Amino acid sequence: MYFETRSWELTESIGLMGTTMNSRGLIGILLVPLTMCQVACWAAMPEQLVVGEGFVEPLGFHDPTPTFSWKLPVGTERQTSYQLEVRDVLAEESVWDSGWVDSDQSVFVPYGGTPLTSRQQLRWRVRFRDQDGLASDWSTPAHFEMGLLSSEDWKSQWIFQSTEVDSNADSEDERVAYLRREFPVANKIARARLYVTARGLYEVYLNGQKVGIDAFTPGWTSYANRIDTQTYDVTRQVKQGENALGAMLGYGWYAGRLGWSKKWNFYGNVPELLLQLEITFADGEVQTIASDDAWKSTLDGPIRISSIYDGETYDARKAMPGWSDPAFDDSSWNDVATSAKLETPMLTPKPFAPVRVTETLSTQRITEPESGRFVFDLGQNMVGWPEINIPVEKDQMVTIRFAEMLNPDGTMYTANYRSAKSIDFYTAASTGTISWKPTFTFHGFRYVELSGLPVGSTPSADWVKGLVLHSDLKPVGSFVSSHEKLNQLQRNIRWGQRGNFLDIPTDCPQRDERCGWTGDAQAFCPTAMFNYDCHAFWKSWLRSMRDDQSSDGRIPHVIPDILKNRGGSPGWMDAATIVPWQVYLRTGDKEILLENYDMMAKLVGWYRDHYADGVVTNVAGFGDWLQPYASNNIGDTPHAVLATLFYANSVQILANSARVLGKNVDAEKYGKEADAVKQELTNHFFDSDGKLQNAPETQTAYILAIAFDLIPARRQAQAANHLVRLIDEADGHLRTGFLGTPFINQVLDQTGHEEVAFSVLFKETYPSWFYSINQGATTMWERWNSYSHEDGFGNVAMNSFNHYAYGAVGQWMYERIAGLSPDPAEPGYKHFFVRPIFGGPLTSAGAELETAYGKAASEWRNTGDKVEMTVTVPSNTTATVVFPTTNITAIRVDGIVLNESEFADAMKTSDAGQVTVELACGVYRFDLLALAENDLQ
Ligand code: BGC
Numbered sequence: 001m002y003f004e005t006r007s008w009e010l011t012e013s014i015g016l017m018g019t020t021m022n023s024r025g026l027i028g029i030l031l032v033p034l035t036m037c038q039v040a041c042w043a044a045m046p047e048q049l050v051v052g053e054g055f056v057e058p059l060g061f062h063d064p065t066p067t068f069s070w071k072l073p074v075g076t077e078r079q080t081s082y083q084l085e086v087r088d089v090l091a092e093e094s095v096w097d098s099g100w101v102d103s104d105q106s107v108f109v110p111y112g113g114t115p116l117t118s119r120q121q122l123r124w125r126v127r128f129r130d131q132d133g134l135a136s137d138w139s140t141p142a143h144f145e146m147g148l149l150s151s152e153d154w155k156s157q158w159i160f161q162s163t164e165v166d167s168n169a170d171s172e173d174e175r176v177a178y179l180r181r182e183f184p185v186a187n188k189i190a191r192a193r194l195y196v197t198a199r200g201l202y203e204v205y206l207n208g209q210k211v212g213i214d215a216f217t218p219g220w221t222s223y224a225n226r227i228d229t230q231t232y233d234v235t236r237q238v239k240q241g242e243n244a245l246g247a248m249l250g251y252g253w254y255a256g257r258l259g260w261s262k263k264w265n266f267y268g269n270v271p272e273l274l275l276q277l278e279i280t281f282a283d284g285e286v287q288t289i290a291s292d293d294a295w296k297s298t299l300d301g302p303i304r305i306s307s308i309y310d311g312e313t314y315d316a317r318k319a320m321p322g323w324s325d326p327a328f329d330d331s332s333w334n335d336v337a338t339s340a341k342l343e344t345p346m347l348t349p350k351p352f353a354p355v356r357v358t359e360t361l362s363t364q365r366i367t368e369p370e371s372g373r374f375v376f377d378l379g380q381n382m383v384g385w386p387e388i389n390i391p392v393e394k395d396q397m398v399t400i401r402f403a404e405m406l407n408p409d410g411t412m413y414t415a416n417y418r419s420a421k422s423i424d425f426y427t428a429a430s431t432g433t434i435s436w437k438p439t440f441t442f443h444g445f446r447y448v449e450l451s452g453l454p455v456g457s458t459p460s461a462d463w464v465k466g467l468v469l470h471s472d473l474k475p476v477g478s479f480v481s482s483h484e485k486l487n488q489l490q491r492n493i494r495w496g497q498r499g500n501f502l503d504i505p506t507d508c509p510q511r512d513e514r515c516g517w518t519g520d521a522q523a524f525c526p527t528a529m530f531n532y533d534c535h536a537f538w539k540s541w542l543r544s545m546r547d548d549q550s551s552d553g554r555i556p557h558v559i560p561d562i563l564k565n566r567g568g569s570p571g572w573m574d575a576a577t578i579v580p581w582q583v584y585l586r587t588g589d590k591e592i593l594l595e596n597y598d599m600m601a602k603l604v605g606w607y608r609d610h611y612a613d614g615v616v617t618n619v620a621g622f623g624d625w626l627q628p629y630a631s632n633n634i635g636d637t638p639h640a641v642l643a644t645l646f647y648a649n650s651v652q653i654l655a656n657s658a659r660v661l662g663k664n665v666d667a668e669k670y671g672k673e674a675d676a677v678k679q680e681l682t683n684h685f686f687d688s689d690g691k692l693q694n695a696p697e698t699q700t701a702y703i704l705a706i707a708f709d710l711i712p713a714r715r716q717a718q719a720a721n722h723l724v725r726l727i728d729e730a731d732g733h734l735r736t737g738f739l740g741t742p743f744i745n746q747v748l749d750q751t752g753h754e755e756v757a758f759s760v761l762f763k764e765t766y767p768s769w770f771y772s773i774n775q776g777a778t779t780m781w782e783r784w785n786s787y788s789h790e791d792g793f794g795n796v797a798m799n800s801f802n803h804y805a806y807g808a809v810g811q812w813m814y815e816r817i818a819g820l821s822p823d824p825a826e827p828g829y830k831h832f833f834v835r836p837i838f839g840g841p842l843t844s845a846g847a848e849l850e851t852a853y854g855k856a857a858s859e860w861r862n863t864g865d866k867v868e869m870t871v872t873v874p875s876n877t878t879a880t881v882v883f884p885t886t887n888i889t890a891i892r893v894d895g896i897v898l899n900e901s902e903f904a905d906a907m908k909t910s911d912a913g914q915v916t917v918e919l920a921c922g923v924y925r926f927d928l929l930a931l932a933e934n935d936l937q
Pocket of ligand 1: 507508513517518519520622625798
């Protein structure tokens with residue numbers, strides 16, 4: 001099936017045939033349980049080609065030396081070699097041919113040609129040889145196109161409406177500016193690309209139509225260092241003849257109000273636009289329309305105010321029909337101000353998915369707790385916009401309020417928004433019905449209240465919908481079990497992620513914060529990687545972290561840093577080591593370690609400077625934030641203990657990263673440093689019985705010392721017993737905050753206290769995950785008791801109902817309850833473990849994860865007399881199943897006792913005496929018969 005001389009075009013059509021044939025083969029394989037990958041007599045072609053961190057045929061790609069990944073067709077066991085070709089589409093020439101490379105690498109294969117350049121259009125294809133040396137067809141080619149890679153590509157100027165020349169502006173208003181210009185196009189258009197960004201937020205219109213479907217562009221980066229740009233294909237929107245471009249500019253994160261201290265203008269005073277429309281004609285000539293002094297602007301449009309925290313005020317009487325069409329009368333508009341300085345910040349194509357509307361929620365219930373105020377319940381706490389379709393009366397203002405919760409009398413509970421007003425206003429131009437949504441603000445809400453409607457209006461459910469907004473990341477994982485509350489927890493975790501992955505990982509989406517709190521992010525990162533493909537999302541955020549790191553090595557509390565370089569909180573600043581390592585572990589992408597290596601080393605250097613004789617001193621911060629029953633927010637674990645534990649963990653990650661990157665001298669140096677710190681901290685903080693000394697005993701101190709593997713094995717076992725004692729003393733409850741909670745189940749489980757791990761997770765009383773669910777949670781809450789039926793609302797000073805940190809338990813649910821976990825020795829699921837534990841009240845559980853190689857899955861079901869396990873291992877990977885039993889004869893594969901089956905040679909016994917089996921790709925069914933004999937561990 002392989003023709004050496006086949007052209008790209010020919011291959012494409014033959015490739016399609018290959019797909020059909022392959023999908024027939026795939027059905028055959030799946031229908032025969034336990035049939036492995038040995039059946040192919042020819043190798044079908046690679047599929048699902050992606051560039052970089054999961055980009056499917058991207059337009060405006062950012063990386064001049066990208067990586068390439070593909071999946072092998074189901075039915076192929078493994079790859080033994082590959083060949084990859086990249087061609088320049090316009091120049092019609094090859095820019096790189098890898099030749100046949102003997103390698104099983106099918107993900108993140110680095111480009112080996114001359115670095116790609118701005119605007120270049122590329123096409124690539126790949127083929128492979130399988131385990132039997134059979135060559136596949138070439139894949140169907142995939143395209144990608146580069147964005148503008150350097151500031152020098154921009155021939156435009158930043159343009160803006162200066163408030164000084166517009167009497168409509170009030171300095172405290174975040175007034176939206178409208179900008180426009182017309183331009184003629186004389187020739188036949190071959191293609192047109194719009195390159196655009198803003199200091200602030202923008203929406204661009206071309207001939208009256210919004211360009212693209214993205215929201216909150218260009219996103220939030222460390223603006224002084226880097227601003228992302230977008231590329232859109234507008235070939236169909238530009239026309240021969242007269243055209244017009246229009247843009248709306250919001251203050252956004254750049255110039256708007258940000259942070260709880262009511263500060264404004266963190267980065268600049270007014271929003272600015274940078275735009276370049278490049279129209280290529282059939283004859284190759286290029287016409288460029290830039291943002292420059294030919295543009296006009298006004299502040300007198302319908303969006304009077306749009307503020308991220310405070311909401312949007314829209315006056316339809318100010319609408320300017322046709323404002324982004326040609327022939328609009330803009331004679332009353334002002335000339336724009338310009339600024340030509342383009343050297344800084346760096347302008348680069350956005351390296352991850354933009355924010356988009358991903359779902360629309362419908363109203364579930366309408367109430368009228370106060371006369372004329374209608375409350376629409378969407379049934380789910382969410383983040384985004386309302387879409388309202390309502391009757392209005394001329395000159396009447398409709399007020400749209402938001403709330404995550406209701407007061408006992410059914411009115412809106414908004415106190416927890418603190419100083420964020422989060423209210424939209426709509427004033428009608430005429431009587432009738434309108435359909436509207438805001439543009440440059442977002443709200444965190446489950447309830448929408450409408451007031452100011454025409455007297456006598458009867459509300460209906462279709463008046464209000466919820467448009468769910470977040471970074472448009474691909475969902476990759478799912479977890480499900482036999483326990484409805486556990487499933488609700490999984491849903492809440494996902495909604496917590498959706499609500500807070502709005503361009504950066506925020507702490508909360510509704511009050512006057514919405515910042516990239518580093519501690520919350522590092523705690524949640526592993527779980528986040530299971531739910532959505534956030535590889536590129538984290539990479540981009542880490543870049544802002546590098547940009548904002550203090551010269552002394554500390555990481556600011558929030559990234560992008562709006563707290564002006566305050567930092568130094570243990571467990572918060574360790575996002576600099578933990579996030580790159582976790583993303584590497586779960587993707588296999590070494591580049592993320594390389595990119596962040598110096599940042600990690602600088603952070604470790606800061607710890608080192610504060611360290612002596614087993615203790616990091618002179619540190620402050622947020623402690624084990626929000627530990628229940630502590631006398632203050634920072635909890636009972638002293639800063640020195642947390643700082644020392646996190647120092648040891650971070651230096652160990654640094655040493656591991658050095659090893660992965662082949663920096664052997666560093667690996668040895670940092671490895672020694674890690675060993676020394678571990679030894680000294682053990683001596684200082686733990687007595688010979690593994691009990692904490694020189695510090696108060698807390699669950700979190702024990703948990704972190706064990707989770708980070710900082711104390712010797714014997715003391716870990718002893719320390720775990722002390723932890724269990726503390727949990728007993730707390731009547732079986734956790735007493736952990738943001739730092740300890742993510743690891744409590746994992747630590748109990750790895751030290752042989754699985755049943756305690758389950759009972760902590762399944763606790764129904766405060767503090768626990770199910771406690772919040774029992775109080776009605778549909779997302780993760782900041783406090784276990786942010787609300788309770790008994791006591792009402794928690795401390796309003798900090799009471800978010802959408803805070804993902806405690807959702808970090810999702811990692812344990814995926815990795816241990818379902819049993820799907822990565823292997824640091826072969827990261828990115830090249831090899832992985834299936835190690836479920838059958839515990840608690842569960843009778844079944846399972847998880848699926850779409851890895852870069854294909855679907856990995858682990859499911860189990862306890863039928864009473866046996867446990868059935870189904871394991872899916874994708875092509876080009878291997879997995880080790882660790883059965884929770886020591887009894888070999890209890891395990892059947894396809895009805896045959898394991899050690900008498902074809903897998904007998906693949907069997908081993910783990911250090912703990914558990915039976916393991918090594919698997920190549922395929923779908924496998926096992927039965928564990930021993931449950932009745934109480935034999936499962
Ligand atoms: C945020 C947290 C954050 C914390 C730092 C809070 O206001 O909402 O999630 O980590 O401050 O202590």
